Amino acid sequence: MPEAKSVLLNVDVPAELADLARAEGVRVETAWMIAATDLNLAGSYEPVYLVAEGERLVTIARPKAPGEKAVRETVPRGEILEIRTRQGVGGGFLEVRVADMYVEMLAYSNARADIFHKVATKLKDWLAGQTPFIGPEDDLDPRRCPACGMPLQFKGDVCQKCMKGGAVFRRVITFMRPYAGKAILMMLLVLVTVALALVPQQLIRLLTNVVLAPEQAGNRPLPFGEASVWLMWLVLALFTQVLLSAGVGILTGRLSSVVGTQITYDMRNRVFTHLTRMGVDYYDRYNVGQLMTRVASDTEQMKSFVNQLTGGFLAQIITLVTVGIVLFGLNWQLAAITLVPAPLVFLSVMIFWKRIYPRYHRVWDANSKLSGVLNTILSGIRVVKAFGQEPREQARFDTSSVKVRDSFRAVEFSVSTFNPLVGVLFQVGGMLAWFVGGREVLQHKPGGLNLGDLLAFLGYLGMFYAPLGQLTQLTNWLTGFLTASQRIFEVLDTNPQIVQVDNATAMPNKGSGVTFENVVFGYNRHEPVLKGISFEIKPGEHIGIVGKSGSGKTTLINLMARFYEVDEGRILVDSVDIRDLQLDELRRSVGIVLQEPFLFRGTIYANITYGRKDATTDEVLAAAKAANAHEFIIRHPLGYDTYIGERGAGLSGGERQRISIARALLYNPDILVLDEATSNVDTESEQLIQQALLRITRGRTTLAIAHRLSTLRNSDRIIVMDGGKIVEMGSHEELLALKGLYHRLVKIQTELTADPAFRMAAEMSAGEKKKEE
Amino acid sequence: MDNEQPKTSVTDEDRTKIRYLTPEMCKIHVGTHGALHVTVLNDRIYGGVYAAYAFPVEHAAEYISLMRSTGSGGPDEEVGLIRHLEVFPPEQVALVRQALKRRYFIHTILRIHDIRWDHGLVAMDVETDKGRVKFLMRWQQDRAVDYGRDGKVLLDVDENRYLIPDVEELPASERNAFTRIVFW
Incomplete structure (x- = not known):
């Protein structure tokens, strides 16, 4: 056996346990692999070690009681027929097949699942008589963050733990860079806005102390005419302030809107472009609704950032500080007294945001x-109607509706209690100002507070409390903003799993032969769907693929179009690994007709030309004619200009399928893939589609999956899949002669279709579908 | 050759019917290599059997399926279904319970010592039936899924499972702390 260098697959067994095992005939020092698990077979946490010796597998663990042995299980290699991992709930098992049963060798929690998947792979090689290679690379796991070791959701995912809030904030700032000039201008305008907001109180103070009640301020009363002039100028000044404030407000608002919407637009486009670059695997893992939220809503948060710079927290902070200085400048003793409720306001708002x-x-x-x-x-x-379940659904809806009502009520009760209470606190500050300040005004102390000062003070006090309340929401806004930004950056930082290599080669264009070489692939960890698939398709050959549901037929096609990357092995097109080919050329060479054709909202013409916008009208007509679609399209009042709805609404299944075939035909791919293209249509439509398919597959490399085996009868070869493996391959006649799985499937279908009841049910089902559509 | 079928102990006709296992017709025992075996009267001995709940939430003590793998990647087959486990002899009940415990490695959360949200991750420090555990969970709806009427199953970053059978049964402060973050 080669020298083991992996840490995970060559763990150190505690000396005491090693001694005990040695006493029972297990020499850990000569084992070629030792792996540790965290669970015992009773489902409890306990360190258990798998020791792989030359001719047997042994599990050892520290004895729990005197008299117990260290060796838990021993299975000689000669007795083992198969080795596998089996997923449980929250964990899994390493199992060996002995005679006709699987024996659980050990259990592991999901935290160890990756390790034991590797262990199983090594053991399979060992069982097959090969020499398993164990090296440091076995310790590497592309599904874990290289920095902190946290499991990622998939290869290439971004580690959320390593992506800190500060970093997010810095990155948002970098997005602002192109708008730095406008941002600085906006901040200057904020300063002007705050400065203008301070003016009215000073004018009111002047108005009171000079014009309206000069005696109480120790000033000489002005004659009526002079007082009127003063009055006119002060009111004019107030009006000017209002006009200036409005002007600055308009300018700030427009500038904020320009920058905010532009940043949102940039970010939205960036996220969408990135999403279109992501592989199909990405969409398997993410809910489309969540992704839509990221594109549509989370990017809107960028605008909130700009708004905060202009009318939000920046303005509030500047207002708070400036007004605070003015208040203390007017009368510091009064300012100190009236600020007594301020901490209470702050505290109560904090509690509100945390609890409510x-x-x-x-x-x-x-x-x-x-x-x-x-x-x-x-x-x-x-x-619902067919089963007469309207009352039941009414009850289900009612339960959800009650939850909405109650949750709204809970929030509104809290808010309607909270706001008046905070209002009281604000009023207490004002009352204190009125009482203490009013007394001082009445005392007429020289150099003391006069009526004008008091009125100005009260005005400023209102300006002070308003931002104080709002600032307490800063944490909440910041959290929401950072979370949304993080969700956006999470998308932007996720590298597409399917990427084109540097110096990718063009399609060889030699005739489009396809070769699968020992391909292993699984959508989920430790669950391979394809288990070592190898076959060759000659250029122009028509290959049928049959098998039970879940046997891996569609997966073959997904890999062929490189929607997913193979885990092991390779796929060649004209002897070139598809990973070395230019991705767009590969996709250009493979045309796919799916069981559920996806049509976009738009005209029939736009849908047919989806893959080839440069197609001429004559080419479109020819493609539609060849796909047996032309006649039904013409029957529509608007012909090719007929607008079809979401997912092809307004057309029957067969019509949708024929449009998708026309689309594929116009695309003119070198390799055509048909995935159950006729399984969802009635017999009449099927016949029309089959005629169309016959035309477009002639002389073209074709892979066709079909449940109706009769449709594959004319294939050059048929591949029969079962459990992720190819179990039979040959022509229809050869496979029938084999009397294996294909023969059995054909027999079952023949019996079923001969059964009049089945035939009628199938026709009714297809007819019903057509009617529904 | 036409009539050749893969040799299985369950006929195609049987596959359409549930076979309820009762103490009168079967015995659950440990066989070679410590594997769980079921001997069915007038049928055969099934080795390498595992147990699975049919209704883990609604009827956890009833409707337990005994399954076995048929080998070579084929689908697992059901040996039979136990409607009421308690009618079996205690030693057989214990064997089934052990098998269930093996298959369902789930931590039941008894107390929440601490729960924090940190930019897309939820850090939890909890007391479970298997001891005190700290774990990280992605703050996503599919990582905390409903369990029955008021329960939740949490999946940590390693996909280990943590069960809160009834969130409403948690002490008020812990429940509030939990629902403040896992609000769905």
């Missing part, structure tokens, strides 16, 4: 669940 704000989340959750229930019920209304 989360209730808004519940409102959001209840609302989204209500929408979900409503969507389900209305989408399935035919089933």
Whole structure:
């Protein structure tokens, strides 16, 4: 056996346990692999070691009681027929097949699943008589963050733990760079806005002390005419302030809107462009609804950042500091007294956001669940009615509706109690100012507070409390903003798994032969769907693929189009690994007709030319004619200009399929892939589609998956898959002669289609589908 | 050759029916290599059997399926379904319970000592039936899924499972702390 250098697959067994094992005939020092698990077979945490010796597998663990042995299980290699891992719930098992049963060798929690998947691979090599290679690379795991070791959701995912809030904030600032000039201008305008807001109180003070009540301020009363002139100028000054404030407000608002919407637009486009670059695997892992939220809503948060710079927290902070200085400048003793409730305001608002704000989340959750229930019920209304379940659905809807009502009520009760109470605190500050300041005015002390000062003070006090309340929401806004930004950067930082290599080669264009070489692939960890697939398709050959559901047929096609990357082995097109080919050329060479054709909202013409915008009208007509679609299109009042709805609404299944075939035909791919292209249509449509397919597959390399085996009868070869493996391959006649799985499937289908009841049911089902559409 | 079928102990006709296992017709025992075996009267001995709940939430003590792998990647087959486990002899009940414990490695959360949100991750420090555990969970709806009426199953970053059978049963402060973050 080669020298083991891996840490994970060559763990150190505690000396005491090694001694005990040695006493029982297990020499850990000569084992070629030792792996540690965290669970015992009773489902409890306990360190258990798998010791792989030359001719047997042994599990050892520290004895729990005197008299117990260290060796838990021993299975000689000669008795083992198969080795595998089996997924449980929250963990898994390493199993060996002995005679006709699987024996659990050890259990592991999901934290160790990666290790034991590797262990199983090594053991399979060992069982096959090969020499397993164990090296330091076995310790590497592309599904873990190289920096902190945290498991990632998939290879190439971004580690959320390593992506800190500060970093997010810095990156948002970098997005602002192109708008730095405008941002600085906006901040200057904020300063002007705050400065203008301070003016009216000073004018009121002057108005009171000079014009309206000069005696109380120790000033000489002015004659009526002079007082009127003063009055006119002061009112004019107030009006000017109002006009200037409005002007600055308009300018700030427009500038903020320009910058905010532009940043949002940039970010939205950036996220969408990145999403279009992501592989199909990415969409398997993420909910499309969540991704839509990221593009549509989270990017809107960028605008909030700009708004905060102009009218939000920046303005509030400047106002708070400036007004605070003015208040203390006017009368520091009074300022100190009236600020007594300020900490209480701050504290109560903090409590509000911590305790009450989360209730808004519940409102959001209840609302989204209500929408979900409503969507389900209305989408399935035919089933609801068919089973007479309207009262039951009414009750289900009612339960969700009650949750929305109650969650709203809980929030609104809290808010309607909180706001008046905080209002009282504000009023207490004002009352203190009135009482203490009023007394000082009445005392007429020389150099003391006069009526004008008091009125100005009260005006400033109102300006001071307003931002104080709002500033307490800073944490909340910041959290929401950083979370949304993080979600955006998470998308932008996720590298597409399917990337084109540097110096990728053009398609060889030799005739499009395809070779699968020992291909292993699984969508989920430790669950391979394809288990060592090898076959060759000659250029122009028509290959049929049959097998039970879940046997890996569609996966073959997904790999062929490089929607996913193979885990092991390789796929060659004209002897070139598809990973070395230019991605767009590869996709250009492979045309796919799916079981559920996806048509976009738009005209029939736009859908047919989807893959080739440069197609001429004559080419479109020819493609539609060849796909047996032309006649039904012409029957529509608007012909090719007929606008079809979401996912092809307004057309029958067969019509949709024929448009998708026309689309594929116009695309003119070297390799054509048909994935159950006729399984969802009635017999008449099927016949039309089959005629079309016959035309477009002639002389073209074709892979066709079909459940109706009769449709594959004319294939050059048929591949029969079972359990992720190719179990039979040959022509229809050869496979029938084999009397294996294909023969059995054909026999079952022949018996079923001969059964009149089945035939009638199948026709009715297809007819019903057509009617529904 | 036409009539050749893969040799299985369950006929195609049987596959459409549930076979309920009762103490009168079967015995659950440990066989070679410590594997769980079921001997069915007038049928055969099934080795390498594992147990699975049919209704883990609604009927956790009933409807337990005994399954076995048929080998070479084929689908697992059901040996039979136990409607009421308690009617079996205690030693057989214990064997089934052990098998269930093996298959379902789930931590049941008894107390929440601490829960914090940190930019897309939820850090939890909890007391479970398997001891005190600290774990990290992604702050995503599919990582904290409903369990029954008021329960939640949490999946940490390693996909280990943590069960809160009834969130409403948690002490008020812990429940509030939890629902403030896992609000769905």
